[in-house]
Amino acid sequence: GENVEQHPSTLSVQEGDSAVIKCTYSDSASNYFPWYKQELGKGPQLIIDIRSNVGEKKDQRIAVTLNKTAKHFSLHITETQPEDSAVYFCAASEGGGFKTIFGAGTRLFVKA
């Protein structure tokens, strides 16, 4: 069935460094790839998304890249800040479908 694998499960960086989280997906029909940030006691919140007709998208300190041939996509956070500490989830879905499949999450720690 559909599957999204996410690595690493835990990532610790110094404030100001960059953080990279990588995901792979199995369903070739997937064409929409959102990233969510989940803080303690809250539901996941969308931070950025990318569609399959685009290879890269950037929003201030956050960027996503997509390699559809290899079925890989990545989240890049530059100039990390302590408030970036949270759990990040990648996800994949088919635009015309209904189901969104999530990775297992990456717990990011940004040390001041």
Place this chain on the structure above:
Amino acid sequence: DTGVSQDPRHKITKRGQNVTFRCDPISEHNRLYWYRQTLGQGPEFLTYFQNEAQLEKSRLLSDRFSAERPKGSFSTLEIQRTEQGDSAMYLCASRHGTGGSPLHFGNGTRLTVT
């Protein structure tokens, strides 16, 4: 946009009891989802409504689970005869459009079965 609202935030129940959770989606969103999240895992799909019709249920959803969305607005998720393995965060999400649009999540209901 007042966001997705879930009630209660926390529920502690004894094994064998029934529990019911409520979700109020964003008002203009016609699609509503229930997910379950256990510690250290991503959200797992449980069920999906388009308006009032329940169109898909996961194999994870045993017969003890039932969900409704009677008027295409709020939804309820009931778990009968709870088991300790049901302990998890139950997340509701809504979206306007199909799988190519983002899900908007509530803050979840954390269920603890003792």
